[in-house]
Each structure stands twice: as C-alpha cells, then as structure tokens.
Amino acid sequence: MHIRPSAPTMHDHHHDHRHTHAGEDTSRRLVLALLLTLAFAAVEAIAGLHAASLALIGDAGHMLTDSLALGIAAMAAVLARRAPTARHSYGFARSKTLAAFANALFMLLLIGLLLWQSIARLSDPRAVDADTVTLVAVIGLVINLVVAFMLSGHGHDLNTRAALLHVIGDLLGSIAALASGILIKLTGWMPIDALLAMLIAGLIAASTLNLLRTAMHTLMNGVPSSLSLPEVGRNLAGVAGVADIHDLHIWELDERHIALSAHVSVRDMGDWPGVLERLQARCAKAFGITHTTFQPEPAPARPLRFVPSPGAPNRKPPDGDDRASA
Incomplete structure (x- = not known):
C-alpha cells in the first residue's frame, strides 16, 4: 500500500517489489511433492508391518509427517503471495520463514523419536523380511529422488529448503532401508536395521539445526x-x-x-x-x-x-x- 504525500516530508521511502510466477511454480511443486510422498507413505507403512522392518516403518512414519511438512510449506508459499494489507503492510512473505522454523522443530522431534526407537530395537532385535525391505526401499529411493529434484531448484527459498530437508531425510532413509535389506539378506545380522536408522538421524540433525538457526535469525530481524x-x-x-x-x-x-x-x-x-x-x-x-x-x-x-x-x-x-x- 503506497501513500504519497503532496509535499516532501522528513521520511523518504524507496520500494521495489518484483512479482513473478516463481511463487506459483513453487506452490505447484510442493503440492505435487506432497501427493507423491503421501501415497508412498501408505505403501511403505503396509510393507513395513508385513516385513517387520523398523527401517521401513520408521521411514513410512517419517514420510507421513513429511507430507504434513510439505503441506505446511505449500500453504505458506500460497499465503506469501498475498498482497500487503492495511494491517500487514509488509505482506505475508515471512509466513514462509515461520513455516521453515516450524518444520525444523518438527524435524528435530522426529529425529529424537527415531533415535529412541532405534535404541529400543538394538536391545530387542527382531527378524526382518529382507526381500520386502529391499523392494520397497528401491521404489522409495526413486520417488524421493524425483521429489528432491522437483524442489532442489528453489534452494534460495528458506521455506522450500525446510521441505527439501524433510525429503532428503526420506531419501537417506530409503538408502538406509535398502542397505539394511541387502546386508540382512547377505549376513542375517538384524541390528544393522537400527544402526543405520541411527546414522541417518545423526546426519539429518546437523542440517536441521542449521536451518533452525537461519530461520530464527530471520525472524529476529538479524542482519x-x-x-x-x-x-x-x-x-x-x-x-x-x-x-x-x-x-x-x-x-x-x-x-x-x-x-x-x-x-x-x-x-x-x-x-x-x-x-x-x-x-x-x-x-x-x-x-x-x-x-x-x-x-x-x-x-x-x-x-x-x-x-x-x-x-x-x-x-x-x-x-x-x-x-x-x-
């Protein structure tokens, strides 16, 4: 909203807002990523229960929550395109930063849950259907690669970076499940399932903390x-x-x-x-x-x-x- 005085005042403002179709494209990519992730989460959950694989069940739960994260990111991307109002003179662009902050906190919660489940499984290893784990992991790997590629071109957007971080977590989870299935098939060593899950949780935690720090810096009006x-x-x-x-x-x-x-x-x-x-x-x-x-x-x-x-x-x-x- 521009208010132009009839004569010069002591405050002078200069604005330059560029509107492109980038926001709409980001929203479409996030929605498509949401649908793909949600569909595969259901498939992976069923397969994980059948195979008794913690790696698959954990990854299915992770993908389900990632669907929620992608939904939050998509809604924030839509909201950010709204024009400024009399009550929100800066517009709603910062809603994407809020979504990124919320998704980073959500990711830390998931990491903690996965670590807790992995430690519990180490103390009580269970038989895993390696063939089912391997097959589903391959399918998940392909889907996560497609979704990651869809979102990777928007790395400058903190909101999309948060969504992509969740997808990368799924991608690493699929790799862990695939490695788990192959190693169990070859060696029969069941604890590898939980150990790989713990490794992935540690890898994701570092990126999540960095994203959380960046989002907090922006929300605190940092330079x-x-x-x-x-x-x-x-x-x-x-x-x-x-x-x-x-x-x-x-x-x-x-x-x-x-x-x-x-x-x-x-x-x-x-x-x-x-x-x-x-x-x-x-x-x-x-x-x-x-x-x-x-x-x-x-x-x-x-x-x-x-x-x-x-x-x-x-x-x-x-x-x-x-x-x-x-």
Missing part, C-alpha cells in the same frame, strides 16, 4: 549473513552530501527482499533530494537493497568520526579531518 552492518554504514557515509549515518538497521523481509532504514545527517538540507537519490542508488548497486527508508537531519556543526558499531552513531568525519583513517 543478513551476506551483509556487514559496519561496511554498509561506512559505504553510505561516503555518499556525497552525507555528514554521517546513524541508527542504521538492516533486516530481511524474506529471502528475496532486504530492508534498510537509517538517519542521515545532511550537510545541506536543500540538497536532500539529490542525496536521497544517491543513497538509493548506492544501496541498490553495492548491496542489492531496494527497500530503503532514510530520515534526513541537519548535520551538526562538527559530525563525529565514523564508529562502526550497532547502537552507536555510524559517522564519517567532516571533509579534511583525517581521523577516520587512524
């Missing part, structure tokens, strides 16, 4: 990892006509949109329109930031030197003062 707040502050303080930059904040609206706000001490308030244009151009060209808000202020008689620290003025000394290089 994007690709940017340095002091570096941006020093760069903007060097724009012609700027005396200093302070109260600088940078955060992500979602993976594609970064926002910036700052107070700008201007040497000549009459030159503010030109200074604003130069600041916007610098943000876009140097950092790819197109959603900016700058508040101009008259420069003090002697601006402080640039201090690159959050919460303190980020300032550049006046022309001729060489203390900034000290």
Whole structure:
C-alpha cells in the first residue's frame, strides 16, 4: 500500500517489489511433492508391518509427517503471495520463514523419536523380511529422488529448503532401508536395521539445526549473513552530501527482499533530494537493497568520526579531518 504525500516530508521511502510466477511454480511443486510422498507413505507403512522392518516403518512414519511438512510449506508459499494489507503492510512473505522454523522443530522431534526407537530395537532385535525391505526401499529411493529434484531448484527459498530437508531425510532413509535389506539378506545380522536408522538421524540433525538457526535469525530481524552492518554504514557515509549515518538497521523481509532504514545527517538540507537519490542508488548497486527508508537531519556543526558499531552513531568525519583513517 503506497501513500504519497503532496509535499516532501522528513521520511523518504524507496520500494521495489518484483512479482513473478516463481511463487506459483513453487506452490505447484510442493503440492505435487506432497501427493507423491503421501501415497508412498501408505505403501511403505503396509510393507513395513508385513516385513517387520523398523527401517521401513520408521521411514513410512517419517514420510507421513513429511507430507504434513510439505503441506505446511505449500500453504505458506500460497499465503506469501498475498498482497500487503492495511494491517500487514509488509505482506505475508515471512509466513514462509515461520513455516521453515516450524518444520525444523518438527524435524528435530522426529529425529529424537527415531533415535529412541532405534535404541529400543538394538536391545530387542527382531527378524526382518529382507526381500520386502529391499523392494520397497528401491521404489522409495526413486520417488524421493524425483521429489528432491522437483524442489532442489528453489534452494534460495528458506521455506522450500525446510521441505527439501524433510525429503532428503526420506531419501537417506530409503538408502538406509535398502542397505539394511541387502546386508540382512547377505549376513542375517538384524541390528544393522537400527544402526543405520541411527546414522541417518545423526546426519539429518546437523542440517536441521542449521536451518533452525537461519530461520530464527530471520525472524529476529538479524542482519543478513551476506551483509556487514559496519561496511554498509561506512559505504553510505561516503555518499556525497552525507555528514554521517546513524541508527542504521538492516533486516530481511524474506529471502528475496532486504530492508534498510537509517538517519542521515545532511550537510545541506536543500540538497536532500539529490542525496536521497544517491543513497538509493548506492544501496541498490553495492548491496542489492531496494527497500530503503532514510530520515534526513541537519548535520551538526562538527559530525563525529565514523564508529562502526550497532547502537552507536555510524559517522564519517567532516571533509579534511583525517581521523577516520587512524
């Protein structure tokens, strides 16, 4: 929602929202992945019960919960395309980050459950139908490879990354079930079923924690990892006509949109329109930031030197003062 004043005010905003069909394509891929995963989860559960395989039963439960995760991701992708409203002026793009955060927590719960079941099975090994396990694992491997390929082209989207993480967990689970079936067929050693399940849980846990940390950083309005707040502050303080930059904040609206706000001490308030244009151009060209808000202020008689620290003025000394290089 854009509100344009009839005369210049002390706040100047620059927005650039690009709408493409990428969101719709992501939603379709997530829905198709959901249907494939849900269908195979039913097949795998029946086969796991028949074969008495913890690897298959666990993977079936994992795929069933992954179906829920994919459903959450698909709904978030649809919601994120809604236009901003008077109550949600930033729109709903961050719903994808919320979905990613929820799915990461859900994944940690599944990992804990799988580890608990595996430890219990190690203390009480059971006979496993290796032929059924191997056959179903091959089918699951193919389906998970197809689903992973469908989602892998959208790795920049945190929501899709969370969904893909669940699918990769299923893919590794299918590999574990396949290895379990083959090894049991060749050696008859039943504990391998539970040991492989524990190995997969450990591998998935590292990626899940990383995703959880990334989602939390975005939800807490952290500075994007690709940017340095002091570096941006020093760069903007060097724009012609700027005396200093302070109260600088940078955060992500979602993976594609970064926002910036700052107070700008201007040497000549009459030159503010030109200074604003130069600041916007610098943000876009140097950092790819197109959603900016700058508040101009008259420069003090002697601006402080640039201090690159959050919460303190980020300032550049006046022309001729060489203390900034000290």
